[in-house]
Amino acid sequence: MTTELPGNGGFGDPAFLPNTQQGIRRRNLSLVLQAITAHGPLSRAAVASRIGLTRAAVSTLVDELIRADLLIELGPERPGTVGRPGSALTVGERGPVGIGAEIGVDHLAVCAVDLHGKVRARASLESDNRGRPPEPVLKELARLVREVTTASRSAGLRPAGLAVAVPGLVARDSHTVVRAPNLGWSELDLGPYLLDGLPLSVDNEANLGALAELWIGGDPAPQDFVHVSAEIGIGAAVVVGGRLLRGTHGFAGELGHMPVRPEGPACPCGGRGCLEQYAGEEAVLRAAGLPYGEGGIGLLAARAENGDAQVRRALRAAGSALGIALSGAVNLLDPQTVVLGGALSRLAPWLLPSLERELARRTADPARPKGGTVTVSRLGSEGPLLGAAHSVVRAVLDDPASVAGAQR
Amino acid sequence: MTTELPGNGGFGDPAFLPNTQQGIRRRNLSLVLQAITAHGPLSRAAVASRIGLTRAAVSTLVDELIRADLLIELGPERPGTVGRPGSALTVGERGPVGIGAEIGVDHLAVCAVDLHGKVRARASLESDNRGRPPEPVLKELARLVREVTTASRSAGLRPAGLAVAVPGLVARDSHTVVRAPNLGWSELDLGPYLLDGLPLSVDNEANLGALAELWIGGDPAPQDFVHVSAEIGIGAAVVVGGRLLRGTHGFAGELGHMPVRPEGPACPCGGRGCLEQYAGEEAVLRAAGLPYGEGGIGLLAARAENGDAQVRRALRAAGSALGIALSGAVNLLDPQTVVLGGALSRLAPWLLPSLERELARRTADPARPKGGTVTVSRLGSEGPLLGAAHSVVRAVLDDPASVAGAQR
DNA sequence: CTATTTCGTCATGCCGATTGACAAATTAGT
């Protein structure tokens, strides 16, 4: 009983399967399941034509998935066309769920998400975790996890893994938080607290927020985008071709230190005029004339909603700076869209106009019809939690055989 | 009958093969061939353990590849260890070659590269192609191509495809040059001139230069890097996980319009203070006190080599600007390395110090041990040509069955 | 009511990888 999810390290990487016959089988199981989760209820014939296999082959694959409680048969489709109607297949109500957990600076949250992508159970707790020692926090989180898993189990669901979103840097393919400045944690292995039988994975919350956007963010979900959030500093996550770009050392997405004005104020990073000096939480609060302390972003949003002119001015300036920095990213990556997520989505109404103006101006290449569009995440601050739970679901979709073997 | 996996076609993207038995076979042929080209001569057993198949399976695959003239048997390996020595396999001397062609502003070049990566034939022609009508240029190029293909054929080699590097924007999966400002071409289909039996592909020269770096640029070749060249404007190509990032509209890599000083001089792109205003060919020549005309970069290099102080100063300033822009890219992407390629490699001695200083200063995050390193391409201005030829070779490596079927 | 179309399943066959055994070729040990 290994503690890692089957086949590989991080949740993001699809398992490497050798080109052997069993490998083919596993990949085909995954293709069938993914086609059905992605494109609603489908008949066997529809799946077959979609993934390029024959109906007979799909039939055996579907049988296997049904036996594993991953699919259920809805019965005959409503016939709109000639021919015998197919039998609609969809993912079952009772089957595996992914457990997602989030350690925020002022709250803990856990949820269970099924293969449909629906939240089936959740629990959360307000608690100021800044500078608090890790032990009690993690014990509380473990309690919430148990709450959600038992609730799931009694609803006939089978937790398939636990993924934790952390506001900090996480060592690749490990359970270790390297550094979480807002919590004051460093070099902390979460395994001992959270490993109770479930495969565990830990990842940065900005990354998971971006993945949530990729998996459930839109219809259709964008496959190439830059996701900007502002949980710790200003984090961006880059998704290319439906895959999260993590970088060689795992540091990709440091939008906060993009140069905005090369001779601007010095930044602790060693550079000058980094974006964080203009659009970072501290800088914006100072420009808005507000104290730097807890709940800064919420305070900004509240004041802006009330029409505070100085706050709105500060947000406009921050939007401009963001636009300048993002224009660099857009010119370099040519993404489908830029997504404002996390806490930024609340501030979007005041950031967007200046941001979009600056971005449009600087990406209007004569050859490029139009610069990237900017969208605001529907998920808001729920992104990281949902992304965590979904990362477990994706692992199941990527290799259904693994959970099918685990059960009966 | 449509498959939903990402459609493709260009040489760069490995062909999508369905998870059917023939698909497996083709993938396994590719795995065997790639293992052998990548890791020197190998025995069947070594290949088997490397790609996760059994020796028996590899034997049949190797037989097929030998019959197709893609592999040859070198005979028994020198035994350094216990056990029967294996029989070394390597790619054959006579087999398929990729034909690469380059349309530069002042020259045409064609070469043939075998599966080893060795150049087996080449031809080139100096000619000032700026503003020249396409017909005569392409007729000359076609002549060079015929020269190289006949030379290859008489050496027992089999041309497997033609790839053309063009200094301009190319429509995806087509033979059409959308816009090549330095040549004065636009909306031009190269197919009619160059299609004489060989599969044809056309791509941007900066992209092909970056791919050359990926495929033959180093030992080991980096898999995640930003490749900067300066053929048209300042082009960067981003390679992530061994794949070229092309962007949603094919515009990725526009480093030239990264903001360096947001209030700087206006740029034709509509922005202000873009990198091109500081490190573009025209700007550098002006700062160096040289006329803007043909051979600008060569002139700069010659003067700098002779110790011209004003030129060197101009290059130092350009290096700083490049460093600022690249620090943004490095912060965002966390690449293994930044590669200076194309004509920039000649200027590297004078660009590098200021570039590296600026880059190091702005990427020294407390958490990041060190910023990205900067390297200079070994390939220099040969990159695009070699990359073009190699793109054909890669297509063969990615699907050996395609050429194996073609011959017999 | 019949012809047509499409769906799901079944028996059969084939392709290709695995298994297990074997001879061959080398090293290590006595």
Add this chain to the structure above:
DNA sequence: ACTAATTTGTCAATCGGCATGACGAAATAG
């Protein structure tokens, strides 16, 4: 020198898994 051990490459037999083609079932079209 001789044996034991190890590794390679190949062969025959087997098995897993998809394709093929035919069939009954369930709908529509006329």
